[in-house]
Amino acid sequence: MSLQKNKKGADKLISIYWFMILTIIAGGVVMMVNGYYSSPYDVREVEGDIFASKLANCIYPAGTANPNFVSVQGIIKPEFIENFESHCKLNIEPEGEFEKAQYYAKITFYRTEKKKSEEQVIEIGNKNFLVDCKSKDTSKNLATCVENEFWMMFPGDRLKFVTVLTAIGKTDQNA
Amino acid sequence: MHKEKNQNKKGQVGDTITWFIATVAIIAILMFFIFGASMLGSTKSVGKYKESLTSRATYEGDDVFLKKTIFTYLAVDGAKTKANINKYLEAADEEDKFKVPAKETLTEVRSNHARKE
Numbered sequence: 001m002s003l004q005k006n007k008k009g010a011d012k013l014i015s016i017y018w019f020m021i022l023t024i025i026a027g028g029v030v031m032m033v034n035g036y037y038s039s040p041y042d043v044r045e046v047e048g049d050i051f052a053s054k055l056a057n058c059i060y061p062a063g064t065a066n067p068n069f070v071s072v073q074g075i076i077k078p079e080f081i082e083n084f085e086s087h088c089k090l091n092i093e094p095e096g097e098f099e100k101a102q103y104y105a106k107i108t109f110y111r112t113e114k115k116k117s118e119e120q121v122i123e124i125g126n127k128n129f130l131v132d133c134k135s136k137d138t139s140k141n142l143a144t145c146v147e148n149e150f151w152m153m154f155p156g157d158r159l160k161f162v163t164v165l166t167a168i169g170k171t172d173q174n175a
Numbered sequence: 176m177h178k179e180k181n182q183n184k185k186g187q188v189g190d191t192i193t194w195f196i197a198t199v200a201i202i203a204i205l206m207f208f209i210f211g212a213s214m215l216g217s218t219k220s221v222g223k224y225k226e227s228l229t230s231r232a233t234y235e236g237d238d239v240f241l242k243k244t245i246f247t248y249l250a251v252d253g254a255k256t257k258a259n260i261n262k263y264l265e266a267a268d269e270e271d272k273f274k275v276p277a278k279e280t281l282t283e284v285r286s287n288h289a290r291k292e
Contacts, residue, residue: 017194021198021201024201024202024205025201025205028205028206028208028209031209031212032208032209032212033212035209035212035213035216036212036213036215036216037216038216039213039216039217039219040219041219042219052240053239053240056239056240056243057239060243062246063243063246063247063249063250064250113263148240149240149272150240150241150243150244150247151243151244151247151248151260151263152243152247153247153250153251157251157252157253159247159251159256159260164240
């Protein structure tokens with residue numbers, strides 16, 4: 001009689017133990033899924049590529065230089081550079097009042113593809129990211145930089161080699 | 176009777192140790208997997224895919240910058256300049272600078288260009 005009671009007690013204890021283990025494992029699985037899916041996808045490289053193609057399409061759409069960007073004489077219009085963002089329909093200003101800009105772009109015009117002498121440079125956005133682009137460190141705490149290049153024909157059949165460097169910050173969201 | 180009780184006690188201690196070690200092992204394995212999952216999660220990056228996924232053979236997208244260069248190549252008149260751009264295209268293609276093969280894209284754009292004309 002006493003032995004049977006003991007067995008019942010031990011069974012109850014083991015059931016509680018298994019219930020606890022089950023809860024711990026279930027909690028662990030929840031933590032694993034949360035740990036994996038809560039961290040964001042780093043899309044800065046793709047974003048930089050899209051940003052660069054938007055800039056290239058703005059100055060050189062469909063194989064002809066934008067007439068608002070370059071004059072008939074083949075000179076880049078200063079007025080266009082001054083209001084580059086509005087002309088290219090870009091919105092790279094930070095959302096909050098005390099937040100810094102998360103985008104940077106540098107369009108450089110060269111005479112040849114050897115990139116020896118810069119003829120003209122257009123820069124927009126947060127210039128601090130340029131240091132990150134020169135760094136060899138690939139840490140997530142640095143801005144992600146993408147560089148693209150193409151040949152462009154200016155009016156008067158003058159050729160220019162153009163490089164478009166874009167940098168996306170957003171380190172707080174991705175680090 | 177006394178001996179029997181002692182033996183029972185020893186058995187209980189042995190059982191408890193077994194269960195305790197098993198619990199610790201389960202928790203340790205769980206911790207390892209939780210850590211692994213969070214580590215894998217932090218390396219998620221769109222744009223850096225496996226080589227087999229981004230290779231030119233499987234890529235179905237376009238290269239805006241390559242097309243711009245090709246448009247320039249087709250629009251330009253001088254033979255020397257044309258040769259220069261062609262040289263650039265070949266060199267850049269060899270360095271895998273473009274997302275799609277330059278030669279095939281050039282042929283495609285050229286045929287579209289001729290059709291329009």
